[in-house]
Amino acid sequence: MQVGLTKILLSLSLSMFAFINCTDKVVTPTGIELTLVESIPIAIKELTGIDFNNDKTKLWIVGENEPKIYLTDLRGTIEKKYDVSQNDMEEITSIGDTLLAVVVEITREILFLNLKDNSENVYQTGLEGELNHGLEGITYLPTEENLFLSKEKNPKLILKINFNAEILSYSSIDFVEDLAGLYFDQSDNTLWILSQEGNMIYKCNTEYKIIEQYSIPNNQCEGVAVKGKNIYLVSDTEQLLRTYLIS
Known part of the structure; x- marks a missing residue:
């Protein structure tokens, strides 16, 4: 799949999606209501990525311009931090108890951090394109022991x-304004897709077909994680951890 990928990226057509304005409590076109439960200040700047640890009792969080990975409780209180070699980190995913993977937007790299010895491996994906329209989302697919990765736009x-970091398959996604965070929920084998510019979250199957969709406030959200009926969101414009309830 890596052979000829640049030509494929250049040839894929762009699509546009309407912006959606919303409040903290909204009913989406599918009739599903999101209610803001908490909005908690946290001591991490320019939040871009979030995921749970393996048993969903903690959160892994990254910020865009700080070469650190943070382990927090479910209210965003920092419990541990790890220094890494990369800046411009966009999203994080945990792989079991001992491995993390982080996407680096501009360089199109994937950083793997081994928590046993703090060792790193960094891999190039070979993707090309505009610098600020690079990699945004990553999430672990344990059923296949692979990773989902999202490229923001041009093309999406x-x-x-x-x-x-070898590309096994790829799909053009036309129903979003842009592709920001990703989260795979193993409990029902669904993929959650966050659109930062469209202020939307989509619950999809692994073939990228929409099951449900949710509109969210315009807070420039970049990272998403889901636990039961709770949706956790972070934004690079606010030092806040927001939790929404699917009513």
Whole structure:
């Protein structure tokens, strides 16, 4: 799949999606209501990525311009931090108890951090394009032991890659304004897709077909994680951890 990928990226057509204005309590076109439960200040700047640890009792969080990965409780209180070699980190995913993967937007790299010895491996994906329209989302697919990866726009793509950052497959995603955060929920095998510019969250199957959709306030959200009926969101314009309830 890597052969000829640049030509494919250049040839894929762009699509546009209407902006949606909303409040903290909204009813989406599918009739599903989101209610803001909490909005908690946290001591991490320019929040871009969030995921749960393996048993969903803690959160992993990254910020865009700080080469650190944070472990927090479910209210965003920092419990531990790890220094890493990369800036411009966009999203994070946990892989079991001992491995993390982070996307780096501009360089199109994937950083793997081994929590046992703090060792790093950094892999190039080979994706090209505009610097600020690079990699945004990443999430672990344990049923296949692969990763989903999202490219923000021009074109908007979701890719499936292995642990060597080799591209196994890819799909053009036309129903979003842009592709920001991703989250795979193993409890029902669904993929959650966050659109920062469209202020929307989409619950999809693994073939990228929409099951449900939710509108959210215009807070420039970049990272998403889901636990039961709770949706956790972070934004690079606010030092806040927001939790919404699916009513």
